[in-house]
Amino acid sequence: MEYQDGTYTGIAQGMSSIIRVTLSIADGTVTTEEIWQDCETQSVGGYEAIKDGVYAAMIDAAQGPDIDTVSGATITTAAVKSAVARALEQAG
Numbered sequence: 001m002e003y004q005d006g007t008y009t010g011i012a013q014g015m016s017s018i019i020r021v022t023l024s025i026a027d028g029t030v031t032t033e034e035i036w037q038d039c040e041t042q043s044v045g046g047y048e049a050i051k052d053g054v055y056a057a058m059i060d061a062a063q064g065p066d067i068d069t070v071s072g073a074t075i076t077t078a079a080v081k082s083a084v085a086r087a088l089e090q091a092g
Contacts, residue, residue: 002028003091010086014079015046021059021083025091030063032056035080046076055080064088 009022017038024031035050049055049070055077058067065084069077 001088001092003030003088006091007033008087008090010083010088010090012079012082012086015073015075019050019076019079019083021080021087023059023084023087023091030060030088032059035083037076045070046073046080049073049076050080059084 003025005025005027007022007024009020011018011020013019014037020034020036022033022036024033032055035055037047037050054070055067059065059080065081065088067077067081067084
């Protein structure tokens with residue numbers, strides 16, 4: 001799918017907080033600018049994957065929401081995927 005250049009944000013409900021994903025698109029390339037969460041459980045897969053940039057790297061590699069689930073973070077991963085999809089809907 002072709003996306004319009006710009007910056008787009010999607011949100012979704014994670015395990016314990018809202019997950020917000022901001023993507024930028026330039027010349028058809030999707031880049032994760034920020035993944036924000038307020039209070040996902042620390043020391044659990046999803047929190048760590050946000051802080052360590054694991055989700056961002058997966059989103060950038062997939063160029064969309066089709067990413068692997070992080071172990072121990074099924075709900076947070078689903079929220080990240082949903083937030084990415086919502087951001088890209090705005091760009092489409």
